Amino acid sequence: MPRRVDRNACLSCGGCAGVCPSLAIRLEYGYRVVVDAGRCTDCGLCTVFCPAGAIQEA
Amino acid sequence: MQESYDVVVVGAGPGGSSTARSAAEHGAEVLLLEKRSEIGAPKRCGEGLSVRALAELGIEAHPRWCVNGIWGAKIVAPGGKSLEVRYPEQVGWVIERKMFDKHLALLAARAGAEVRARCEVVGVLKQGSRVTGVVVESGGERFEVEAKVVVAADGVESKVARWAGINSLHRLEDVDSAYQYEMVVELEDSDMLELYFGNSIAPRGYVWVFPKGEDVANVGIGIGGNVSQGTAKAYLDRWIANSRYRGGSVIEVNAGAVPVGAPLEKLVGDGIMLVGDAAHQVNAIHGGGVFEATFAGRIAGRVAAEAVRQGDASERFLSRYAEEWRSLRGEALARIYRLRRAVEKLSDDDLNYLAEVLEPEDVVAFANGERLGKLAKILMRKPHLILAAKELM
Numbered sequence: 157m158p159r160r161v162d163r164n165a166c167l168s169c170g171g172c173a174g175v176c177p178s179l180a181i182r183l184e185y186g187y188r189v190v191v192d193a194g195r196c197t198d199c200g201l202c203t204v205f206c207p208a209g210a211i212q213e214a
Numbered sequence: 215m216q217e218s219y220d221v222v223v224v225g226a227g228p229g230g231s232s233t234a235r236s237a238a239e240h241g242a243e244v245l246l247l248e249k250r251s252e253i254g255a256p257k258r259c260g261e262g263l264s265v266r267a268l269a270e271l272g273i274e275a276h277p278r279w280c281v282n283g284i285w286g287a288k289i290v291a292p293g294g295k296s297l298e299v300r301y302p303e304q305v306g307w308v309i310e311r312k313m314f315d316k317h318l319a320l321l322a323a324r325a326g327a328e329v330r331a332r333c334e335v336v337g338v339l340k341q342g343s344r345v346t347g348v349v350v351e352s353g354g355e356r357f358e359v360e361a362k363v364v365v366a367a368d369g370v371e372s373k374v375a376r377w378a379g380i381n382s383l384h385r386l387e388d389v390d391s392a393y394q395y396e397m398v399v400e401l402e403d404s405d406m407l408e409l410y411f412g413n414s415i416a417p418r419g420y421v422w423v424f425p426k427g428e429d430v431a432n433v434g435i436g437i438g439g440n441v442s443q444g445t446a447k448a449y450l451d452r453w454i455a456n457s458r459y460r461g462g463s464v465i466e467v468n469a470g471a472v473p474v475g476a477p478l479e480k481l482v483g484d485g486i487m488l489v490g491d492a493a494h495q496v497n498a499i500h501g502g503g504v505f506e507a508t509f510a511g512r513i514a515g516r517v518a519a520e521a522v523r524q525g526d527a528s529e530r531f532l533s534r535y536a537e538e539w540r541s542l543r544g545e546a547l548a549r550i551y552r553l554r555r556a557v558e559k560l561s562d563d564d565l566n567y568l569a570e571v572l573e574p575e576d577v578v579a580f581a582n583g584e585r586l587g588k589l590a591k592i593l594m595r596k597p598h599l600i601l602a603a604k605e606l607m
Contacts, residue, residue, distance in 0.1 A: 167256065167467060167468060167469035168256060168469075169256075169258055169370075169392075169468070169469040169470045169471055170258075170369065170370060170371030170471065171370060171371070171384075171389065171391065171469070171470065171471025172371075173371035173373065174369075174370040174371045174372065174383075174384040174389065174471050174473075175383070175384050175385075175386060175389060175471070177383055179373060179376060179377075181371075182336075183249070183371050184334070185249050185250065185251065185332060185334055186248075186249045186250030186251075186334070187250070201386055204386060204439050204440055205386060205389065205391055205439045205440075205471065206391070206439075206445065207391035207392055207393045207439070207445055207446035207447060207469040207470070207471075208393065208445060208446075208447050208469050209445040209447065209448070
């Protein structure tokens with residue numbers, strides 16, 4: 157299962173995309189974090205990184 | 215927008231705008247792309263910048279973005295001991311990044327670069343291992359733009375370099391999680407930065423209070439996400455709740471990722487150059503990246519324009535940028551990275567001890583990668599800190 161983004165908590169910093177080893181996260185137009193389910197390996201690094209606690213297990 | 219340019223710069227932060235401006239000034243036809251609809255927003259920055267940095271970059275301070283003068287700093291150890299230094303002249307600014315970033319993009323446009331906001335790069339064009347352009351998405355349309363040189367200045371979330379085959383991934387041990395409130399607060403000194411250290415306050419990082427005026431400040435935190443028990447937001451909220459800033463109004467909320475590793479070894483490939491956060495060109499001890507990115511961008515832009523003029527955008531030619539940058543900044547940033555590795559080995563007791571034996575000027579010098587021999591000697595006095603001292607040798 158890919159990671160899930162809590163849009164109420166996300167502040168669009170893009171750090172999750174920077175630490176994602178699978179290039180699975182896109183910061184669409186700089187605002188909306190989109191996780192590519194086909195690429196996400198559920199490694200959880202984005203969750204450990206997120207300063208806002210906005211990415212969780214699905 | 216044309217179908218092809220000499221140089222396409224991805225990302226209009228300070229690094230990208232500086233690269234675009236420099237390349238245009240040196241005669242290249244330049245396109246500068248920014249995925250956000252507003253250059254500079256949302257900010258991901260504590261907004262401190264030294265007077266020396268601005269002078270070195272040749273950028274004139276402008277009241278539109280130089281919002282508050284800074285004359286010194288208070289550095290507070292975990293036990294509460296405060297090291298305070300106030301200089302006889304102004305040493306820094308707290309800037310308004312939204313205005314500053316736009317200003318740099320404007321300077322790039324005035325130099326002749328074409329600037330386009332809300333154009334997201336979603337892929338690169340390649341012939342073999344050589345980068346030949348980018349795929350752009352804008353307003354729901356997707357199209358290709360060719361370039362002799364592509365510059366990846368796409369920040370901490372950089373993907374351009376990785377699409378091109380350069381591993382610019384941020385490892386968790388080398389990237390800090392940051393959270394910040396711009397708050398209306400009662401400040402003791404609106405011309406002094408405040409920095410708070412401690413492993414329970416901010417593991418691997420610190421809390422900052424950077425005044426933006428008489429009664430407003432960026433109150434933020436950077437922590438190592440992988441060495442902490444909770445989010446940066448949770449750590450910051452806890453610190454504020456126990457501070458004199460409790461209850462202050464919040465006029466902006468920011469988050470960010472701060473690269474605190476060593477700069478990347480590989481800064482160029484065939485047809486591609488990396489600048490700024492994308493190249494991990496950041497001061498690893500204080501986390502500032504504006505100066506480093508802008509400085510590197512000036513060199514990158516000039517070399518890109520030279521490469522275009524000589525019809526040679528090979529990795530070999532573009533390496534001139536990497537070599538020049540390394541000779542000017544590489545050693546300092548490597549030293550600062552070693553300092554970071556030493557500091558993260560220190561317990562709160564160790565930090566309290568340092569606060570007793572150091573002068574505040576020392577701490578400021580350390581942050582610039584200077585006087586590290588003195589720090590190593592002090593650490594050597596304590597047997598359990600020899601490992602930390604060795605990081606500095």
